[in-house]
Amino acid sequence: MTLAINAVYHGFKVLQAQFVDEISSQAYIMEHIKSGARLLYLANDDDNKVFSISFRTPPADDTGVAHILEHSSLCGSRKYPLKEPFVDLVKGSLNTFLNAMTFSDKTMYPVASRNDKDFHNLMDVYLDAVFYPSFYQNKYTLRQEGWHYNLDSLDGELSYNGVVYNEMKGVYSSPDAYLENEAMKALFPDNCYRFESGGYPDAIPQLTQEKFEQFHKTYYSPENSYIYLYGDMDIDATLEYLDSEYLNSFEKTGTVDSAIAEQQPLPRTADIEAFYPVGAEEDCTAKTYHELSIVTGKATDLQTSMALSLLKSTLLDSESSALRRALMDAGVGQIINGSYTSSMYQPVFSIRASGSEKDLRDKFISVIYKTLQDITINGIDKKLLEANINSMEFKLREADFGGYPKGLILGIGVMDNWLYDGNPIEGLCYNKYLAALREGLKTNYYESIIENYLLDNTHKVLVTLLPQPGKEEADQEAAAAKMSAIKARMSQEELQQHIDECAELHRLQATPDSEEARATIPVLKRSDIRQEVEKIETQEEELGASHLLYLPRNTNKIAYTSFYFDITDIEAEKLPLCYLLTDIMGKFNTERYSYQELATNAIMYTGGIAFAVRAFTEAESTDNYKIYFSTKGKCLTDNLPKMLDILQAIALESKMDDLERFRELVSELKTDWDDNFFNRGQTVAITRLFSYCSAGARVNEQDEFSYYQFLKKLTDNFDELAPQVLEQLRLLIKCFFQKNRFLLSYSCDVKEQAAVRQQCLDFISKLSDAEAGEKAEILPVGTVNEAIATAGKVQYVAAGGNFAKHGHKYVGAMAVLETILSYEYLWTKIRIQGGAYGVTARFELNGVGVFASYRDPQLPKTLEAYQGLAEWLRNEEFPERELNKYVIGTISTMDKPLTNSMRLDKATAQYLKHVPVELRQRIRNEILQVSNADLQALAKVVEDMLSDGLICVVGGKQPIEANKSLFNNIINA
Incomplete structure (x- = not known):
């Protein structure tokens, strides 16, 4: 249906119509017209x-009201009076995306689906949630999602709890959050960006029900809204629905x-x-950060914004x-990086040195200014600029x-201009901006931007x-003292009120939820x-002991190539070296x-x-x-x-003999782990636990916490170990690239296939031969039941544990159980009641399983919840309607649309793991036909799996020490 400019369709006036070639x-x-909605x-x-x-939604304080409101809006509404309609949608929708996001100045509620009926359902639940939330009637929503006093008896310990409160405690476990918070407060002392829109943990308990409701009344109206639609839909019916069901009720x-x-x-x-904060005994060497942040114009200046983004890539x-x-x-840091944040009215360009020292501050700033001044005088590297323009265009x-719907990313992107009263179509028309960027290569355009925005600009911090x-311990003691003082000021009646409110919550x-509510x-x-x-239809070809896997796709003249070399004969003690090699390949002369x-x-x-090492475990086998x-x-195929x-130069011509360059690379890798360790906490805990259960998982864990330990040892003893390590790496690279034991998987347009194949084989022909050795000895299981203190x-x-060794095989009902546990039992026990930000359940095809919480204030209570799972499952009977939801939600996760690169990766993994289509069809059939009896039978699987008694925890030192009897080993990260 074509819409005419100035025509009115169901109350919507068309202001502009334009075909955008780029998308x-x-x-x-x-x-x-009536409500003012855009x-x-x-x-x-x-x-x-x-x-x-x-x-x-510009915040006016640090209470995180916008963030808490984002959570709370999805906790029941006028049409959908459930406790959490959002969770019910996740359980039983064919969505390809379903979430909500709080930014520094806006809140977004996006959904996506390929099914028309499902898409309409998702829209309706979200619209009802934002305009008619039930938290006006249910005062416990703020207590659950935001914060509440947690007290179970008069002589019990008073504490704060709440989903967002605990989420933000997790956020502020990383130095990044402190750094950004300080920068924003200094750069924007007079507007909303000085506040933490997510909520600063100490400020969140200042949010009252009255202020919470007032924020919604002020900002959640159609005239303050931005509605975005993308894709192949009946637009006339959609506009009629939006008008009649919602917008027509507002003036x-x-x-x-x-x-x-x-x-x-x-x-x-x-x-x-x-x-x-760091621990009292933590070594603070190279733990300082320096960051120069600069406010650079307006987001609505799209050309300058794109140029600054390009300069960030080129300079940093x-x-x-x-x-x-x-x-x-200059040695001012072990990691140098930068960012350009355009999702705010006044974008910020930042330059950061991590792994530094306090006394390097002046050197950091002087090197920045001297280098930028030299560039404005002598000119910028035009070849690198052109390369980055090519890269920008390739990505566009x-x-x-990466699996997110294209329409979703476009929708988030247009807000960078639209939110500040710019034209949302302009940012989509990127060809003219790319052309201007290329034209700028012929002039001093980029040097002028550096001079005007980065040098001659006082708006910096x-x-x-x-x-x-000791600040970590001091903060914990201060928090405990504060709660004790608050409790001491409360009367018996107030304490009893909080106990009663906790019990009621x-x-x-x-x-x-009642059956009536669920039925909505x-x-x-x-x-x-x-x-x-x-x-996934692939074409297989054998070349002696090697194999080719071709995936025909319309790739728009892009070639995707993946070379896999079998290194199963590598000795176990060399695995950390393998992972190190993948991180530094291409970074030597x-x-x-x-x-x-x-x-x-x-x-x-x-x-x-990209380079990687990974163990692929065969389907239905752990070893x-x-x-x-x-x-x-x-x-591009051309x-x-x-x-x-480039690959030939890396594989056959690398000169890995520069010790100082090697020192720089290793320090950078180790500092990156230091900076992001806590954000990797769930992955570290899960991979470590899997390593207790499976030989293949033990190989892959060598790229996680074991790798971090290896990097720390190498950094601490660099002068002693580096020469030997470099020599081993030089030998390893020769072992990796062997032409008699490879798999080439590739994807391109059919008409390009012959040329792509031949060029790849020409590359392979330049590699050397080597006889494959015997499979190396399996890595032994080390200490189990560990805690990693941070x-x-x-x-x-x-x-978790190994259910295969107890005689159980993987069945489709396990995939359904993952959905049920993640959004039913574990969700209720660990997120809703325990206050964790998230929780997951996973059962693997090779016979191992795990339950894992995310940003969890609890420890023993969470483990108790896991132990109660089997009994709950044994006695739970799901109504047919609920069971259908879980089946649909499970299939939705399996059937997410794949990009060309994701499709090739999936086809290759199925090939290497020996996952035939018959096995996948059997599992899908079992999912589609799952019954209560099938699920209840899994209680025994869970019981046996947990009887292994395997746990791994990454978290705060204090709660780990308080529960040290649970662990065989406590390691300081």
């Missing part, structure tokens, strides 16, 4: 439809003031020194980046967003963030689901290229090259595995010779 979409900007519709033939409604008042105030420039660079992102190189050479045209030994949380959520039928498993030239060529001619070294790349030339304020608690 092959007809764009319409509309306004709902609407952007991108019409195209994509069946993965997206809906989003967003509100401009535009003109009184909503949500505009983001412009922050006037600072008269001089602000200079801030701040601290973050690669081995050949001038500013990064200058700072690394490929539109591979220099933040130095220092570790404070727990009662409400434990009470199931629309549910698809099992018959709405495709019965057959999706077959070669016979023909410096490592800077390699980096520039990779950016210029490819969409990325039959093979280890592969892989190198994956993607590029550039494939260039990409293979400076974090919350935990990641994992428990």
Whole structure:
């Protein structure tokens, strides 16, 4: 249906219509006349439809009201009076995306689905949630999602609890959060960006029900909304629905003031020194951060914004980046990186040194200014700029967003302009901006931007963030003292009131929704689901002992190539070296290229090259595995010779003999782990636990916590160990690239297949031969039941085991049980009642399983919840309607749309793990036919699995020490 400009459709007036070549979409900007709601519709033939409604929500304090409101809006509404309609949707929807997000100045509620009925259902639940939430009637919503006093008896310990409260405690377990918070407070002393929209943990308990409701009344109205639609849909019916069901009930008042105030420039660079908590005994060497953050114009200046993003990449992102190189050479930090944040009215350009020292502050800032001044005088590296423009264009045209719907990412992107009263279509028309960026290569355009925005601009802050030994313990003691003082000031009546309110909250949380309430959520039928498993049609070819796997796809002239080399004969003690090698390959000089030239060529001619080592365990086996070294790349087919030339230089010509370069790389890797360890907590806990259960998992765990330990040892003893390690790495790279034991998996347009195949085989022909050795000895199981203690304020608690060794095989009902546990029993016990941010259940095809919490304030209570799971499952009887939901939700997870690169990875993994289509079809049939009896039979599987008694916890030192009897080993991270 074509919409005419100035015509009115169901109350919506069409203000602009324009075809956008870059995304092959007809764009319409509309306004709902009565309510004032804005609407952007991108019409195209994509069946993965997206809906989003967003509100401009500038915070006025640090209580996190916008964030808590985002959570709370999805806890019941007028039409859907359940405790958590959002969770019911996750259980039983065919969605391809379902979430909500709080930004520094807006809140977004996006959904996506390929099924028309499902898409309408998702829209309706979300619209009812944002306009008619039930938290006005249910005062316990704020207590659950935000904060409440936790007290179970008069002589019990008083504490705070709440989902967002615990989530933000987890966020502020990372120095990154402290650094960003300090920078924003200094840069924006007069507008909303100085506040923590997610909520600062100490401030969250200041939020009252009255302020909570007032924030919703102020900002959640149609005239403050931005509605976004994308994809192949009946737009006439959709507009009629939006008007009749929701928008027609509201009148535009003109009184909503949500505009983001412009922050006037600072008269001089602000200079801030701040601290973050570390343990009393922690070594603080190289734990300081320096960051220069600069406010750079307006988000609505799209050309400048794109140029600044390009400059960030050119100056800071690669081995050949001038500013990064200058700072690394000056020794001011072990990691140099930067960011450009455009999702705010006044974007911020940041330069950061991690792994630094306090006394390097002046050197950090002087090197930045000197390097930038040199660039403005002598000129910027135009080849690297051109390479980054090519990379930017490649990413825009490929539109591979890692499994997220294309329409979702476009919808988030248009808000960078639309939210600040710009034209949302403008940012989608990127060809003219790319052309201007290329034209700028001929002039001093980039040097002028550096001069105007980065040098001659006083709107800056220099933040130095220092570790404070003992602050972790001091903060915990201060928090305990504060709670004791609060409790001491309360009367007996007040204490009893909090006890009663806690008990009532727990009662409400434990009470199931009524059948009547559940029936309000629309549910698809099992018959709405495709019965057959999706077959990824590949063409297999044998070349002696090697294999080729071709995936025919319309890839828009992009070639995706993956070379897998079998290294199963590698000795176990060399595995950490294998993972180190994948991290530093391509970062040394070669016979023909410096490592800077390699980096520039990779950016210029490819969409990325990555190296990895991974054990692939055969389906339905815990110990039959093979280890592969892989190198994956993607590029335009015309550039494939260039990409293979880069691989040849890395594989056959690397000169890994520079000890100081090696020191720099190892320090950077170790510092990155230091900076992000707590954010990796759940992955560390799960992979460590799996390593107790499976030989293949023990191999893969060598790339997680064991790798971090290896990096720490190498860093601490570098002068002693480095020469020997480098020699071993030089030998390993020769072992990796062997032409008689490879798998080539590749995907491209059919007409390009012959050329791509031959060019890849020409590359392989240049490699050497080697006889494959025997499979190396399986890594033995080390100490089990470990705790990894950090400076974090919350935990990641994992428990699991090997159900295969108890005689159980993987069945489709396990996939359904994952959905049930993640959003029913574990969700209720651990997130709703325990206050954790999240929880997951996983059963693997090879016979291992795990339950794991995320940002969890509890530890023994979570383990108790896991232990109660089998008995709950044994006695639970799900109504047919609920069972259908779980089946649909499970299939939804399995049937997410795949990008071309994801499809190739999936086909390759199925090939290497020996997962035939017959096995996948059997599992799908079992999911579609699952019954209560099938699920109840899994109680024995869970019981046996947990009888192994295996746990792993990553978390705060204090709760781990308080429960040390649970562990055989406590390790300080």
